[in-house]
Amino acid sequence: MANQKSKTYEGLSSAQDIYLNRSRRARELKAAGKKIIGYPCAYVPLEMFTALDLVPYRIYGSIREPVTEADRALPTSFCPFIRSCLDLALKGKDDFLDGLVTAHSCDPQHRTAHIWESCVQYSYTHFIDMPGTIRADSLEYFKGQLGDFKKTLESFTGKKMSLAKLKAAIKSHNQQRALVKELYQLTKPIPPLISGTEILQVIKAVMSLPVFEGNELLSQVISEVKNRKDGPAQKPARLLIWSSTLDDTDVMQIFESHANVVMDESCGGFRPFRAEVKLTGDPIDGLADYYLKEITCARTFRQATIGETRKDYAKDLQSRFGYLKSMVKDWKINGAILFLVRYCDPFAFEMPSLKNYLDSIGIPSTYIEYDYSVGALAQLKTRVEAFMETIG
Amino acid sequence: MNFAGVDIGSTMTKVVLTDTTDKVLSAIKGPTGPEHRQLANEVMKSALEQAGLQLDDISYIVATGYGRVNVPFADEQITELSCHARGVYSIFPNVRTAIDIGGQDAKCMKIDKGKLIDFVMNDKCAAGTGRFLEVTAATLGIPLQDIGDISLKSTKKIQISNICTIFAQQEVVALLSRGEKVEDIIAGLHYALASRVATLARRLKIEPDVVLTGGVAKNSGIVKAMKESLGCDLLVPEEPLLTGALGAAILARENYVRAREKGEALPIKSRRLDKATFYNNGS
Numbered sequence: 033m034a035n036q037k038s039k040t041y042e043g044l045s046s047a048q049d050i051y052l053n054r055s056r057r058a059r060e061l062k063a064a065g066k067k068i069i070g071y072p073c074a075y076v077p078l079e080m081f082t083a084l085d086l087v088p089y090r091i092y093g094s095i096r097e098p099v100t101e102a103d104r105a106l107p108t109s110f111c112p113f114i115r116s117c118l119d120l121a122l123k124g125k126d127d128f129l130d131g132l133v134t135a136h137s138c139d140p141q142h143r144t145a146h147i148w149e150s151c152v153q154y155s156y157t158h159f160i161d162m163p164g165t166i167r168a169d170s171l172e173y174f175k176g177q178l179g180d181f182k183k184t185l186e187s188f189t190g191k192k193m194s195l196a197k198l199k200a201a202i203k204s205h206n207q208q209r210a211l212v213k214e215l216y217q218l219t220k221p222i223p224p225l226i227s228g229t230e231i232l233q234v235i236k237a238v239m240s241l242p243v244f245e246g247n248e249l250l251s252q253v254i255s256e257v258k259n260r261k262d263g264p265a266q267k268p269a270r271l272l273i274w275s276s277t278l279d280d281t282d283v284m285q286i287f288e289s290h291a292n293v294v295m296d297e298s299c300g301g302f303r304p305f306r307a308e309v310k311l312t313g314d315p316i317d318g319l320a321d322y323y324l325k326e327i328t329c330a331r332t333f334r335q336a337t338i339g340e341t342r343k344d345y346a347k348d349l350q351s352r353f354g355y356l357k358s359m360v361k362d363w364k365i366n367g368a369i370l371f372l373v374r375y376c377d378p379f380a381f382e383m384p385s386l387k388n389y390l391d392s393i394g395i396p397s398t399y400i401e402y403d404y405s406v407g408a409l410a411q412l413k414t415r416v417e418a419f420m421e422t423i424g
Numbered sequence: 425m426n427f428a429g430v431d432i433g434s435t436m437t438k439v440v441l442t443d444t445t446d447k448v449l450s451a452i453k454g455p456t457g458p459e460h461r462q463l464a465n466e467v468m469k470s471a472l473e474q475a476g477l478q479l480d481d482i483s484y485i486v487a488t489g490y491g492r493v494n495v496p497f498a499d500e501q502i503t504e505l506s507c508h509a510r511g512v513y514s515i516f517p518n519v520r521t522a523i524d525i526g527g528q529d530a531k532c533m534k535i536d537k538g539k540l541i542d543f544v545m546n547d548k549c550a551a552g553t554g555r556f557l558e559v560t561a562a563t564l565g566i567p568l569q570d571i572g573d574i575s576l577k578s579t580k581k582i583q584i585s586n587i588c589t590i591f592a593q594q595e596v597v598a599l600l601s602r603g604e605k606v607e608d609i610i611a612g613l614h615y616a617l618a619s620r621v622a623t624l625a626r627r628l629k630i631e632p633d634v635v636l637t638g639g640v641a642k643n644s645g646i647v648k649a650m651k652e653s654l655g656c657d658l659l660v661p662e663e664p665l666l667t668g669a670l671g672a673a674i675l676a677r678e679n680y681v682r683a684r685e686k687g688e689a690l691p692i693k694s695r696r697l698d699k700a701t702f703y704n705n706g707s
Binding site: 374398401410411414415417418419421422 | 502504506540541543545547
């Protein structure tokens with residue numbers, strides 16, 4: 033089947049190839065003199081790299097590589113994803129990276145950043161302090177953070193980040209967001225034209241490439257999949273996966289052996305591309321607004337109203353999860369898997385409310401925790417199958 | 425027509441053979457053991473012998489449990505959650521909630537007319553499972569089958585604060601050296617397990633009738649501790665280990681009959697008791 037695919041769909045097979053050899057292009061670019069900057073989180077404004085001709089490279093962990101080295105440096109009972117990211121770095125698997133930019137998306141990332149920067153020698157590191165809420169004063173603070181980020185990037189590259197360059201970069205990344213949204217249009221038909229597994233490969237590939245190359249790949253995939261006649265088979269359910277990170281096709285295939293995954297609301301899926309950056313006079317304003325408010329990661333606290341002394345729960349749920357309602361309708365979703373990496377506190381705290389919200393809009397859901405390791409997949413399979421039996 | 429349910433759990437393998445009225449023709453339990461991938465055929469053979477049947481006499485076979493993908497002669501795989509739900513319902517028609525405590529997991533199921541409608545399972549550690557009792561009983565040097573009755577003799581409430589099996593084991597040693605009575609310590613362990621499982625179960629809305637199944641339900645001390653932790657009465661089937669296999673056999677009949685009525689073809693495997701080759705993730 034893989035051979036058949038490579039004959040017909042160049043874009044998809046190229047995405048699969050990059051997915052399997054993620055760092056190859058970055059290594060080539062480095063050999064050609066480019067600087068590659070790693071980032072492990074969707075809160076890092078990639079536009080600012082692109083504006084200075086730096087290549088952003090999304091850092092992932094690996095569920096296939098047991099964490100060994102990182103356990104020397106970190107406590108063991110917290111986020112296995114970030115432990116795995118550091119572990120791979122300590123093992124030299126990301127040795128082509130010139131720099132590392134982290135954001136205070138959650139405490140494990142914040143605390144790990146210090147250790148990471150001291151254990152691995154990079155030419156450039158920067159830490160962005162993310163406010164925890166979307167209030168107006170948070171936004172002002174965050175603009176200041178992005179101003180600092182710009183300054184350190186300028187001093188690292190010895191180049192000035194002009195308004196024109198930053199605006200052009202925003203346009204390119206907005207184009208990428210538009211293309212990803214177009215890609216997800218292709219899961220709307222019944223059956224979908226593209227599988228969740230294929231989308232995962234495409235998105236992960238795109239996050240390993242400079243923006244222009246990523247956009248080319250996306251365009252190619254979209255044009256070939258649009259007219260496809262041999263897409264995924266129709267399965268009994270159309271699922272939404274809501275997760276912090278879902279970055280391995282083995283996991284996705286467990287979901288897809290019983291259902292069509294039509295929406296992957298995770299960090300390596302739709303989430304970083306859901307909205308777009310507004311082009312403002314000072315581009316930093318638009319970037320700050322987007323990265324603070326539009327990335328629907330559980331780490332940010334969203335309140336329906338500020339200053340009310342009594343909470344209206346239904347209103348609160350609506351403001352936190354309302355965006356899922358149209359998703360469910362537009363993609364004809366009939367089940368949701370709330371897929372949690374173990375010890376991920378921000379996402380775990382969202383679960384009871386999110387489940388209530390999904391109940392209120394009539395979507396059955398199940399909450400599954402996993403260890404970010406291939407060893408945990410047999411248990412995962414039982415839980416997924418049992419959930420499918422409850423909605424089937 | 426006859427049907428079979430094969431439940432390969434982490435600790436025990438169970439086979440139930442039934443007829444068209446869901447009457448149990450034979451029921452066999454055997455340890456799953458380290459060879460569990462290959463033993464399903466042996467347990468099946470015993471069950472067939474007991475019922476005086478040949479494998480060819482079985483119209484449809486459903487496998488369940490963690491080892492469900494390792495039964496080469498099974499026609500269909502269904503998770504143990506749905507199978508338990510169906511099996512428990514056949515014994516207790518008013519069941520709304522079932523709690524199953526097995527060798528390596530604990531699960532709570534919401535059931536509507538025999539159909540699984542919601543569930544929770546424990547995370548992977550041994551706390552809240554049969555293994556917790558196995559390990560701690562071994563520390564005390566008491567046979568597993570005796571600990572339930574011994575715990576009922578307890579007169580003093582001892583709180584075991586550690587949920588982790590290994591730490592609880594250390595806590596048991598410390599309590600022994602402090603001179604606490606064995607029956608009180610065992611009762612404390614039972615309450616520790618029961619409260620852990622009850623907390624898990626409360627993530628679902630517990631509605632009566634509540635049924636307790638799994639090997640651990642054979643332990644009278646656990647049944648008592650679970651009743652107190654949940655604050656409600658509990659029904660326990662005569663054979664709490666067999667509800668999964670029984671449910672699998674009943675679902676085998678239902679799926680077989682439904683397919684026949686609709687004129688759909690069912691994928692029937694060859695009726696040979698082959699050894700399973702290797703776990704392949706079911707793919």
